[in-house]
Amino acid sequence: MKKMLTTLALLGCFSWSMAQKQQPNIILIMVDDMGYSDIAPYGGEIQTPNLSRLAAEGLRLQEFYNNSICAPTRASLLTGQSNHKAGIGFFNVNLGLPAYQGYLNRESLTLAEVLKQAGYSTLMSGKWHVGDDSIYWPNQRGFDRFFGFIGGASNYFDIGNYTDKAPPVPLVENNRRFNLEPGHYLTDEIAGHAVKFLEEQSHTNKPFFLYVAYNAPHWPLQALPEDIAKYKGRYAIGWDSLREERIARQKKLGLIKPDATIAPDPEVPGWESLTYDEKKLWEKKMEVYAAMIDRMDQGIGKILDKLKALKKDDNTLIVFISDNGAQGGFIPAGRKRQRSSGPIGSAGSYDYQEQSWAHVSNAPFRSYKASAYEGGISSPLIAWFPAKIKGGGIARGTAHLIDLAPTFYEVAGAAYPATYHNVATHPLQGVSLAPLFFSLREIDRATPLFWERAGNRAVRKGKWKLISSYPSKEWELYDIDHDRGETNDLAAQQPQVVKELSAAYDVWAKNNNVVDYDKIKPVGPAGFAGPTGGGPTPPAGRKK
Numbered sequence: 384m385k386k387m388l389t390t391l392a393l394l395g396c397f398s399w400s401m402a403q404k405q406q407p408n409i410i411l412i413m414v415d416d417m418g419y420s421d422i423a424p425y426g427g428e429i430q431t432p433n434l435s436r437l438a439a440e441g442l443r444l445q446e447f448y449n450n451s452i453c454a455p456t457r458a459s460l461l462t463g464q465s466n467h468k469a470g471i472g473f474f475n476v477n478l479g480l481p482a483y484q485g486y487l488n489r490e491s492l493t494l495a496e497v498l499k500q501a502g503y504s505t506l507m508s509g510k511w512h513v514g515d516d517s518i519y520w521p522n523q524r525g526f527d528r529f530f531g532f533i534g535g536a537s538n539y540f541d542i543g544n545y546t547d548k549a550p551p552v553p554l555v556e557n558n559r560r561f562n563l564e565p566g567h568y569l570t571d572e573i574a575g576h577a578v579k580f581l582e583e584q585s586h587t588n589k590p591f592f593l594y595v596a597y598n599a600p601h602w603p604l605q606a607l608p609e610d611i612a613k614y615k616g617r618y619a620i621g622w623d624s625l626r627e628e629r630i631a632r633q634k635k636l637g638l639i640k641p642d643a644t645i646a647p648d649p650e651v652p653g654w655e656s657l658t659y660d661e662k663k664l665w666e667k668k669m670e671v672y673a674a675m676i677d678r679m680d681q682g683i684g685k686i687l688d689k690l691k692a693l694k695k696d697d698n699t700l701i702v703f704i705s706d707n708g709a710q711g712g713f714i715p716a717g718r719k720r721q722r723s724s725g726p727i728g729s730a731g732s733y734d735y736q737e738q739s740w741a742h743v744s745n746a747p748f749r750s751y752k753a754s755a756y757e758g759g760i761s762s763p764l765i766a767w768f769p770a771k772i773k774g775g776g777i778a779r780g781t782a783h784l785i786d787l788a789p790t791f792y793e794v795a796g797a798a799y800p801a802t803y804h805n806v807a808t809h810p811l812q813g814v815s816l817a818p819l820f821f822s823l824r825e826i827d828r829a830t831p832l833f834w835e836r837a838g839n840r841a842v843r844k845g846k847w848k849l850i851s852s853y854p855s856k857e858w859e860l861y862d863i864d865h866d867r868g869e870t871n872d873l874a875a876q877q878p879q880v881v882k883e884l885s886a887a888y889d890v891w892a893k894n895n896n897v898v899d900y901d902k903i904k905p906v907g908p909a910g911f912a913g914p915t916g917g918g919p920t921p922p923a924g925r926k927k
Contacts, residue, residue, distance in 0.1 A: 406502065406590040407768070408699040409791050410686070411494075413460065413594075414679060415453065415510060415601035416752060418709035418744025421676055425763045426633035426746070428625070429673045430613065431680040433687060434765060437701060441767030442820060444780030445638055446863075448832060448843070449707050451759040452752055453535050454485075455836050456706040456784060457513045457596075461524075462491035463788025463811040466836070467895040473837060475512055475535065478903045482896035486514030487524060490809045492799070494788060495525030498592045501797035506580040507531065509573045509596030522558050526594075528583070530556045530576035537598055539569040539605040539675075540730035568607055570599050570675065574682025578689045585693045590795070595686070600675040602710070602735035606728050610674035618669040621654025621662070626743045637777050639747060644868030646749035646758065650713075651739045664727075665739065671728035672736050696769065700794055700820075702787065703765040708758045709744035711751025713737055749869045755834045755841035755850050756869055766820050778823055781843070783832050785813030793817045831884065833891045838900030842884040842891075847877075849884040853900060858885055 422431045424438035450456040454475040455466035462469045470481065470488040477485040487493065495505035507521050509531045514520065521529035532553055541552040541563040552569060554561040556576075563572060577595050584591045618625065633639045657665065683703075690696040714737060725731025736744070741751050750756035764780065766772055792799055793815040800808060818824040831844035838853030846864035851857055858881050860874040861867075874881050891897075 405698065406795055408591050408593075408695055409498070409503075409795065410593045410595065410690075410699060410701045411460075411787070411791075412597070412683065412686075412701065412703045413509075414597045414599060414676075414703075414705045416707060416710050417600055417676065417705040418741065418746070418758075419705075419748060419761045419763060420629045420633060420746040421600075421709070421744050422680075422763060424636075424765060425638060426629040426636060428617065428628065429676045431676065433680050433684040434703060436687075437683075437703065437765050437767040438775075440769065440774040441701075441765055441772050442776045442778060442823075443638070444764040444766075444778055444782060446779055446781045447704060447762050447764035448760045448781075448783045448834075449705070449762045450784060450834065451707050451755060451836055451839065453510075453706055454512050457511075458487060458491075459784040460706075460787060461493045461495075461513060462487065462809075463785050463813050464491045464809055465785065465812060465833070465891075465895045467897050468809050468812070469513075471513060472835070472897065473903070473905070475515060476905065478905060480896070480898060480903065482898070483903060486516065486519040489804070489806045492803055492808055493524045493526075494592065494594070494791060495521070495527075496803065497525075497788075497792060497797050497799055498795055499525050499527070500800070501792075501795050502589055503795065503797075504528075504584045504587060504589045504591040506577070506584060506591060507594040507596070508577040508580065509594070510535075510537075510598055511596070517558065520555070520558065528557060528580050530554070530561065530580075531573065531596065532598070536601055536603075537569060538603060538730070539598070540567075541565060568678070570597060570678045570682060573597055574679075574685050577682075577686050581686070581689050581693065585695075592791070592795075593686075595682075597679050597682075599679040600672050600736075603733045604668060604671040604675070604727055604735060605730060605732060606671045606674035607678060608728075610677050611670050611728050613677065614670040614673045616666075617673070618666045619662070621657075622651065622665075622739050622743050623654045626746050629743065629746045633747065639867070643747060644866045644870045645747045646756075646868040646870060648738070648742045648749075651742050667727045668734060668736060669740050671734075672740065674728070699768070700771075700791075701765075701767040703763070703767075704784075705762040707752045708748070708754075708761060709736060709741035709751060711738040711741050711754075713739075747868055750852075753837065753839070754852060755836070755839040756852070757863075757867055759839075760834065760841070766816075768820070771821055773823070776823065778819060780816075780819065780826070781828075781832075782816055782819070782826060783813060785811070786816050786826075787813070789813050790816040790820070830891075831887055833888060833895075835892065835897050838904075840888060842888045844884060844887070847880055847884060849881060849888070860884075 421427045458466040458469040458471035467482040469491040470484045472482040475485045507526045552563045745758035748758035750758040834841040842849040859872045861869045
């Protein structure tokens with residue numbers, strides 16, 4: 384039966400591909416720690432004209448899900464597996480079990496490994512974060528060309544003071560160290576190398592797969608002065624009013640319903656409760672954050688320009704997503720930043736957005752990065768493919784990272800092998816989004832979607848979402864059709880639904896080698912969202 388299903392799937396792949404004049408090119412763009420509402424196509428005020436163009440000419444999904452934090456998201460994105468099945472159940476740290484080894488296992492093939500076998504050039508520029516040892520780097524996992532950094536975060540400027548408090552930008556190009564020139568900005572380098580790789584690849588007769596993994600707008604908040612200047616004074620209205628503005632635009636765009644529930648956060652203080660000096664400090668943070676996203680969008684414009692110059696824009700699928708929601712937490716009062724040799728936004732600063740603005744970024748959803756609530760796992764998704772995707776559409780979607788690999792393989796006509804270099808591969812866990820992208824057909828998914836990371840668990844089936852947030856192990860239940868803000872827990876009223884979905888979770892957890900987090904919880908910084916976990920160190924505490 385399994386062999387028959389595989390054969391039918393492959394026939395479906397090739398039937399779609401054979402209808403094309405040639406194999407399409409694929410560009411996957413992912414940003415880091417950016418909330419659902421930050422970019423203009425999702426209700427934001429930040430200037431993102433190139434993403435607005437892709438959205439106007441392509442498709443937006445209302446519900447696209449990630450794994451809530453950097454490395455686990457990248458594991459599923461690159462392999463089409465749950466992060467546990469791929470070997471990164473917790474993070475890029477080894478907790479001593481195969482599902483928690485901290486790097487991609489050999490049974491989970493990367494997009495580059497599969498597409499390379501289908502005749503594609505495989506290119507990557509940006510953040511890796513799924514294997515620190517050089518034997519697990521991109522060039523060793525199927526990418527022909529790679530530029531970027533291996534770990535979870537990086538400065539945006541190399542300030543040339545190589546001390547623990549001011550580390551250099553640790554870049555690699557095709558397994559060799561790359562030095563960022565003084566004054567150069569990492570976001571520009573990532574886009575620039577993507578353009579360079581496209582130019583080099585154009586001299587072949589192959590299609591290409593390009594993965595652009597931006598660092599922006601992940602901390603530290605560092606941006607170019609001319610970009611920061613664009614937003615001077617824009618955020619003087621404060622986070623209360625800005626969140627209302629974004630939600631109003633989301634309703635007007637049709638991204639959320641007119642009567643959508645809006646998640647509150649009582650930990651966020653009222654803007655008018657701040658002093659004048661406090662307001663000015665917070666304004667600056669958001670000005671820099673916006674500037675980082677603005678520059679990222681400028682880089683996408685350069686990639687689009689190169690695509691057009693190469694006359695490949697009419698045969699390229701582009702997918703844009705974020706790896707997780709914006710990061711919550713507050714920097715405790717009186718604690719020094721890791722380094723602070725310059726104002727916010729400069730090469731010497733080391734700040735992050737913090738919870739009050741992150742509440743805006745994740746609007747209208749609840750909670751933040753590392754959480755399985757909607758604010759942690761919801762991402763924008765824009766899909767663009769001229770003449771094949773109808774422009775300006777918005778679809779519900781309810782899709783997940785694991786769906787992108789089968790989508791790309793169907794579009795490319797790429798066979799997913801049962802064995803690779805004499806290793807039996809894990810079967811793909813997602814479903815192709817090609818029918819959704821090209822025909823707006825609803826996703827036919829046989830099983831629910833599941834999450835587990837650091838004890839945070841969730842199940843999504845139809846309108847129902849079951850969730851427990853560590854350290855509590857009590858299940859909460861939400862009707863996402865009517866309450867995506869997750870404001871009304873229905874677990875007590877719907878015990879049979881809780882029973883059904885929790886039983887399904889237990890089966891999934893067993894099949895994916897998920898271990899009770901209390902049994903494997905690391906001690907020290909690795910247990911938090913710090914440099915080994917995605918946020919400032921020590922971990923940002925919550926304001927009481």
